[in-house]
Amino acid sequence: MSKPKITINQDKCIGCNTCPLVDPEVFALDQSTYKAIVKQQPPDGQIPPQTQTAIDSCPVQAIVVVEEP
Ligand code: SF4
Structure with missing residues (x-):
């Protein structure tokens, strides 16, 4: 069964901080790069x-879900 993995396109992310505000369990803003990171994958x-x-909610569609085998 494939498993979804959340990835963030670092080139697209504009560091708007929306995703960490909406779901702080999964997303955080890297304080050195001001880009979003994935803190933990859905369990x-x-x-x-x-x-x-x-x-x-991402305004630039930087968050992409890929299916992992
Ligand atoms: S919502 Fe999109 S642009 Fe904003 S911080 Fe998250 S990934 Fe980056």
């Missing part, structure tokens, strides 16, 4: 609603 192989909201 059960699913994207929780709050995390999906954060992904959808």
Whole structure:
């Protein structure tokens, strides 16, 4: 079964801080680069609603979910 993995395109991220505000469990803003990072992947192989909201809230679509085998 494939497992979703959240990645952040560092070139696209503009450091707007929206995703850490919407879902602080998963996202954080790296204080040295001012780009978002993934603190932890969803534990059960699913994207929780709050995390999906954060992904959808990104103004530049920098958050990408890839399926890992
Ligand atoms: S919402 Fe998008 S642009 Fe804003 S910090 Fe998160 S990844 Fe970066």
